[in-house]
Amino acid sequence: DAGITQSPRYKITETGRQVTLMCHQTWSHSYMFWYRQDLGHGLRLIYYSAAADITDKGEVPDGYVVSRSKTENFPLTLESATRSQTSVYFCASKYDSNSPLHFGNGTRLTVT
Template sequence: DAGITQSPRYKITETGRQVTLMCHQTWSHSYMFWYRQDLGHGLRLIYYSAAADITDKGEVPDGYVVSRSKTENFPLTLESATRSQTSVYFCASSESGELFFGEGSRLTVL
């Protein structure tokens, strides 16, 4: 189906483990984004990408790694998860201003 999909939708992991959240879009949008949403903080930009192989830091990039080898995919990796990274993560894509969001990935780090 066309759109933007995130996986997994729910993930529980332990402190210190590596976790990768996947994001896939079918529109061939140039821009992709990762946000985290926490109570009291709204949405905060982690990383964004303007095209394949071009990524840039957002507001809260520490502890996260991204890659964009293909236009349609933008995985987010937590190399060594910490409890403070418990959050809901949203991926989004855009071509001309409007952002299209996935349904979110709820990550719990124990």
């Protein structure tokens, strides 16, 4: 039971580069989410998806793009990375709207 896997675990990139963070879940959960975690801000929702081909913005979507062509994958792309996007990114999934979230172990992204 692999659960929810994020890759890479650590990433260093330069300002202006495009970066894609991967998220894969093996439960066939309908809902998937991307959060970023920063000191003093807790977790803030970037984007979420209720099913394949359905995505919607969260609290802080600017500078990010998502897609969900398959139920199990929910990649997050930073089209042109900025230093303010240095953060720890968590992917999460849930079975339905009332279920608890299951989190991946996170990707620590540093933009230099």
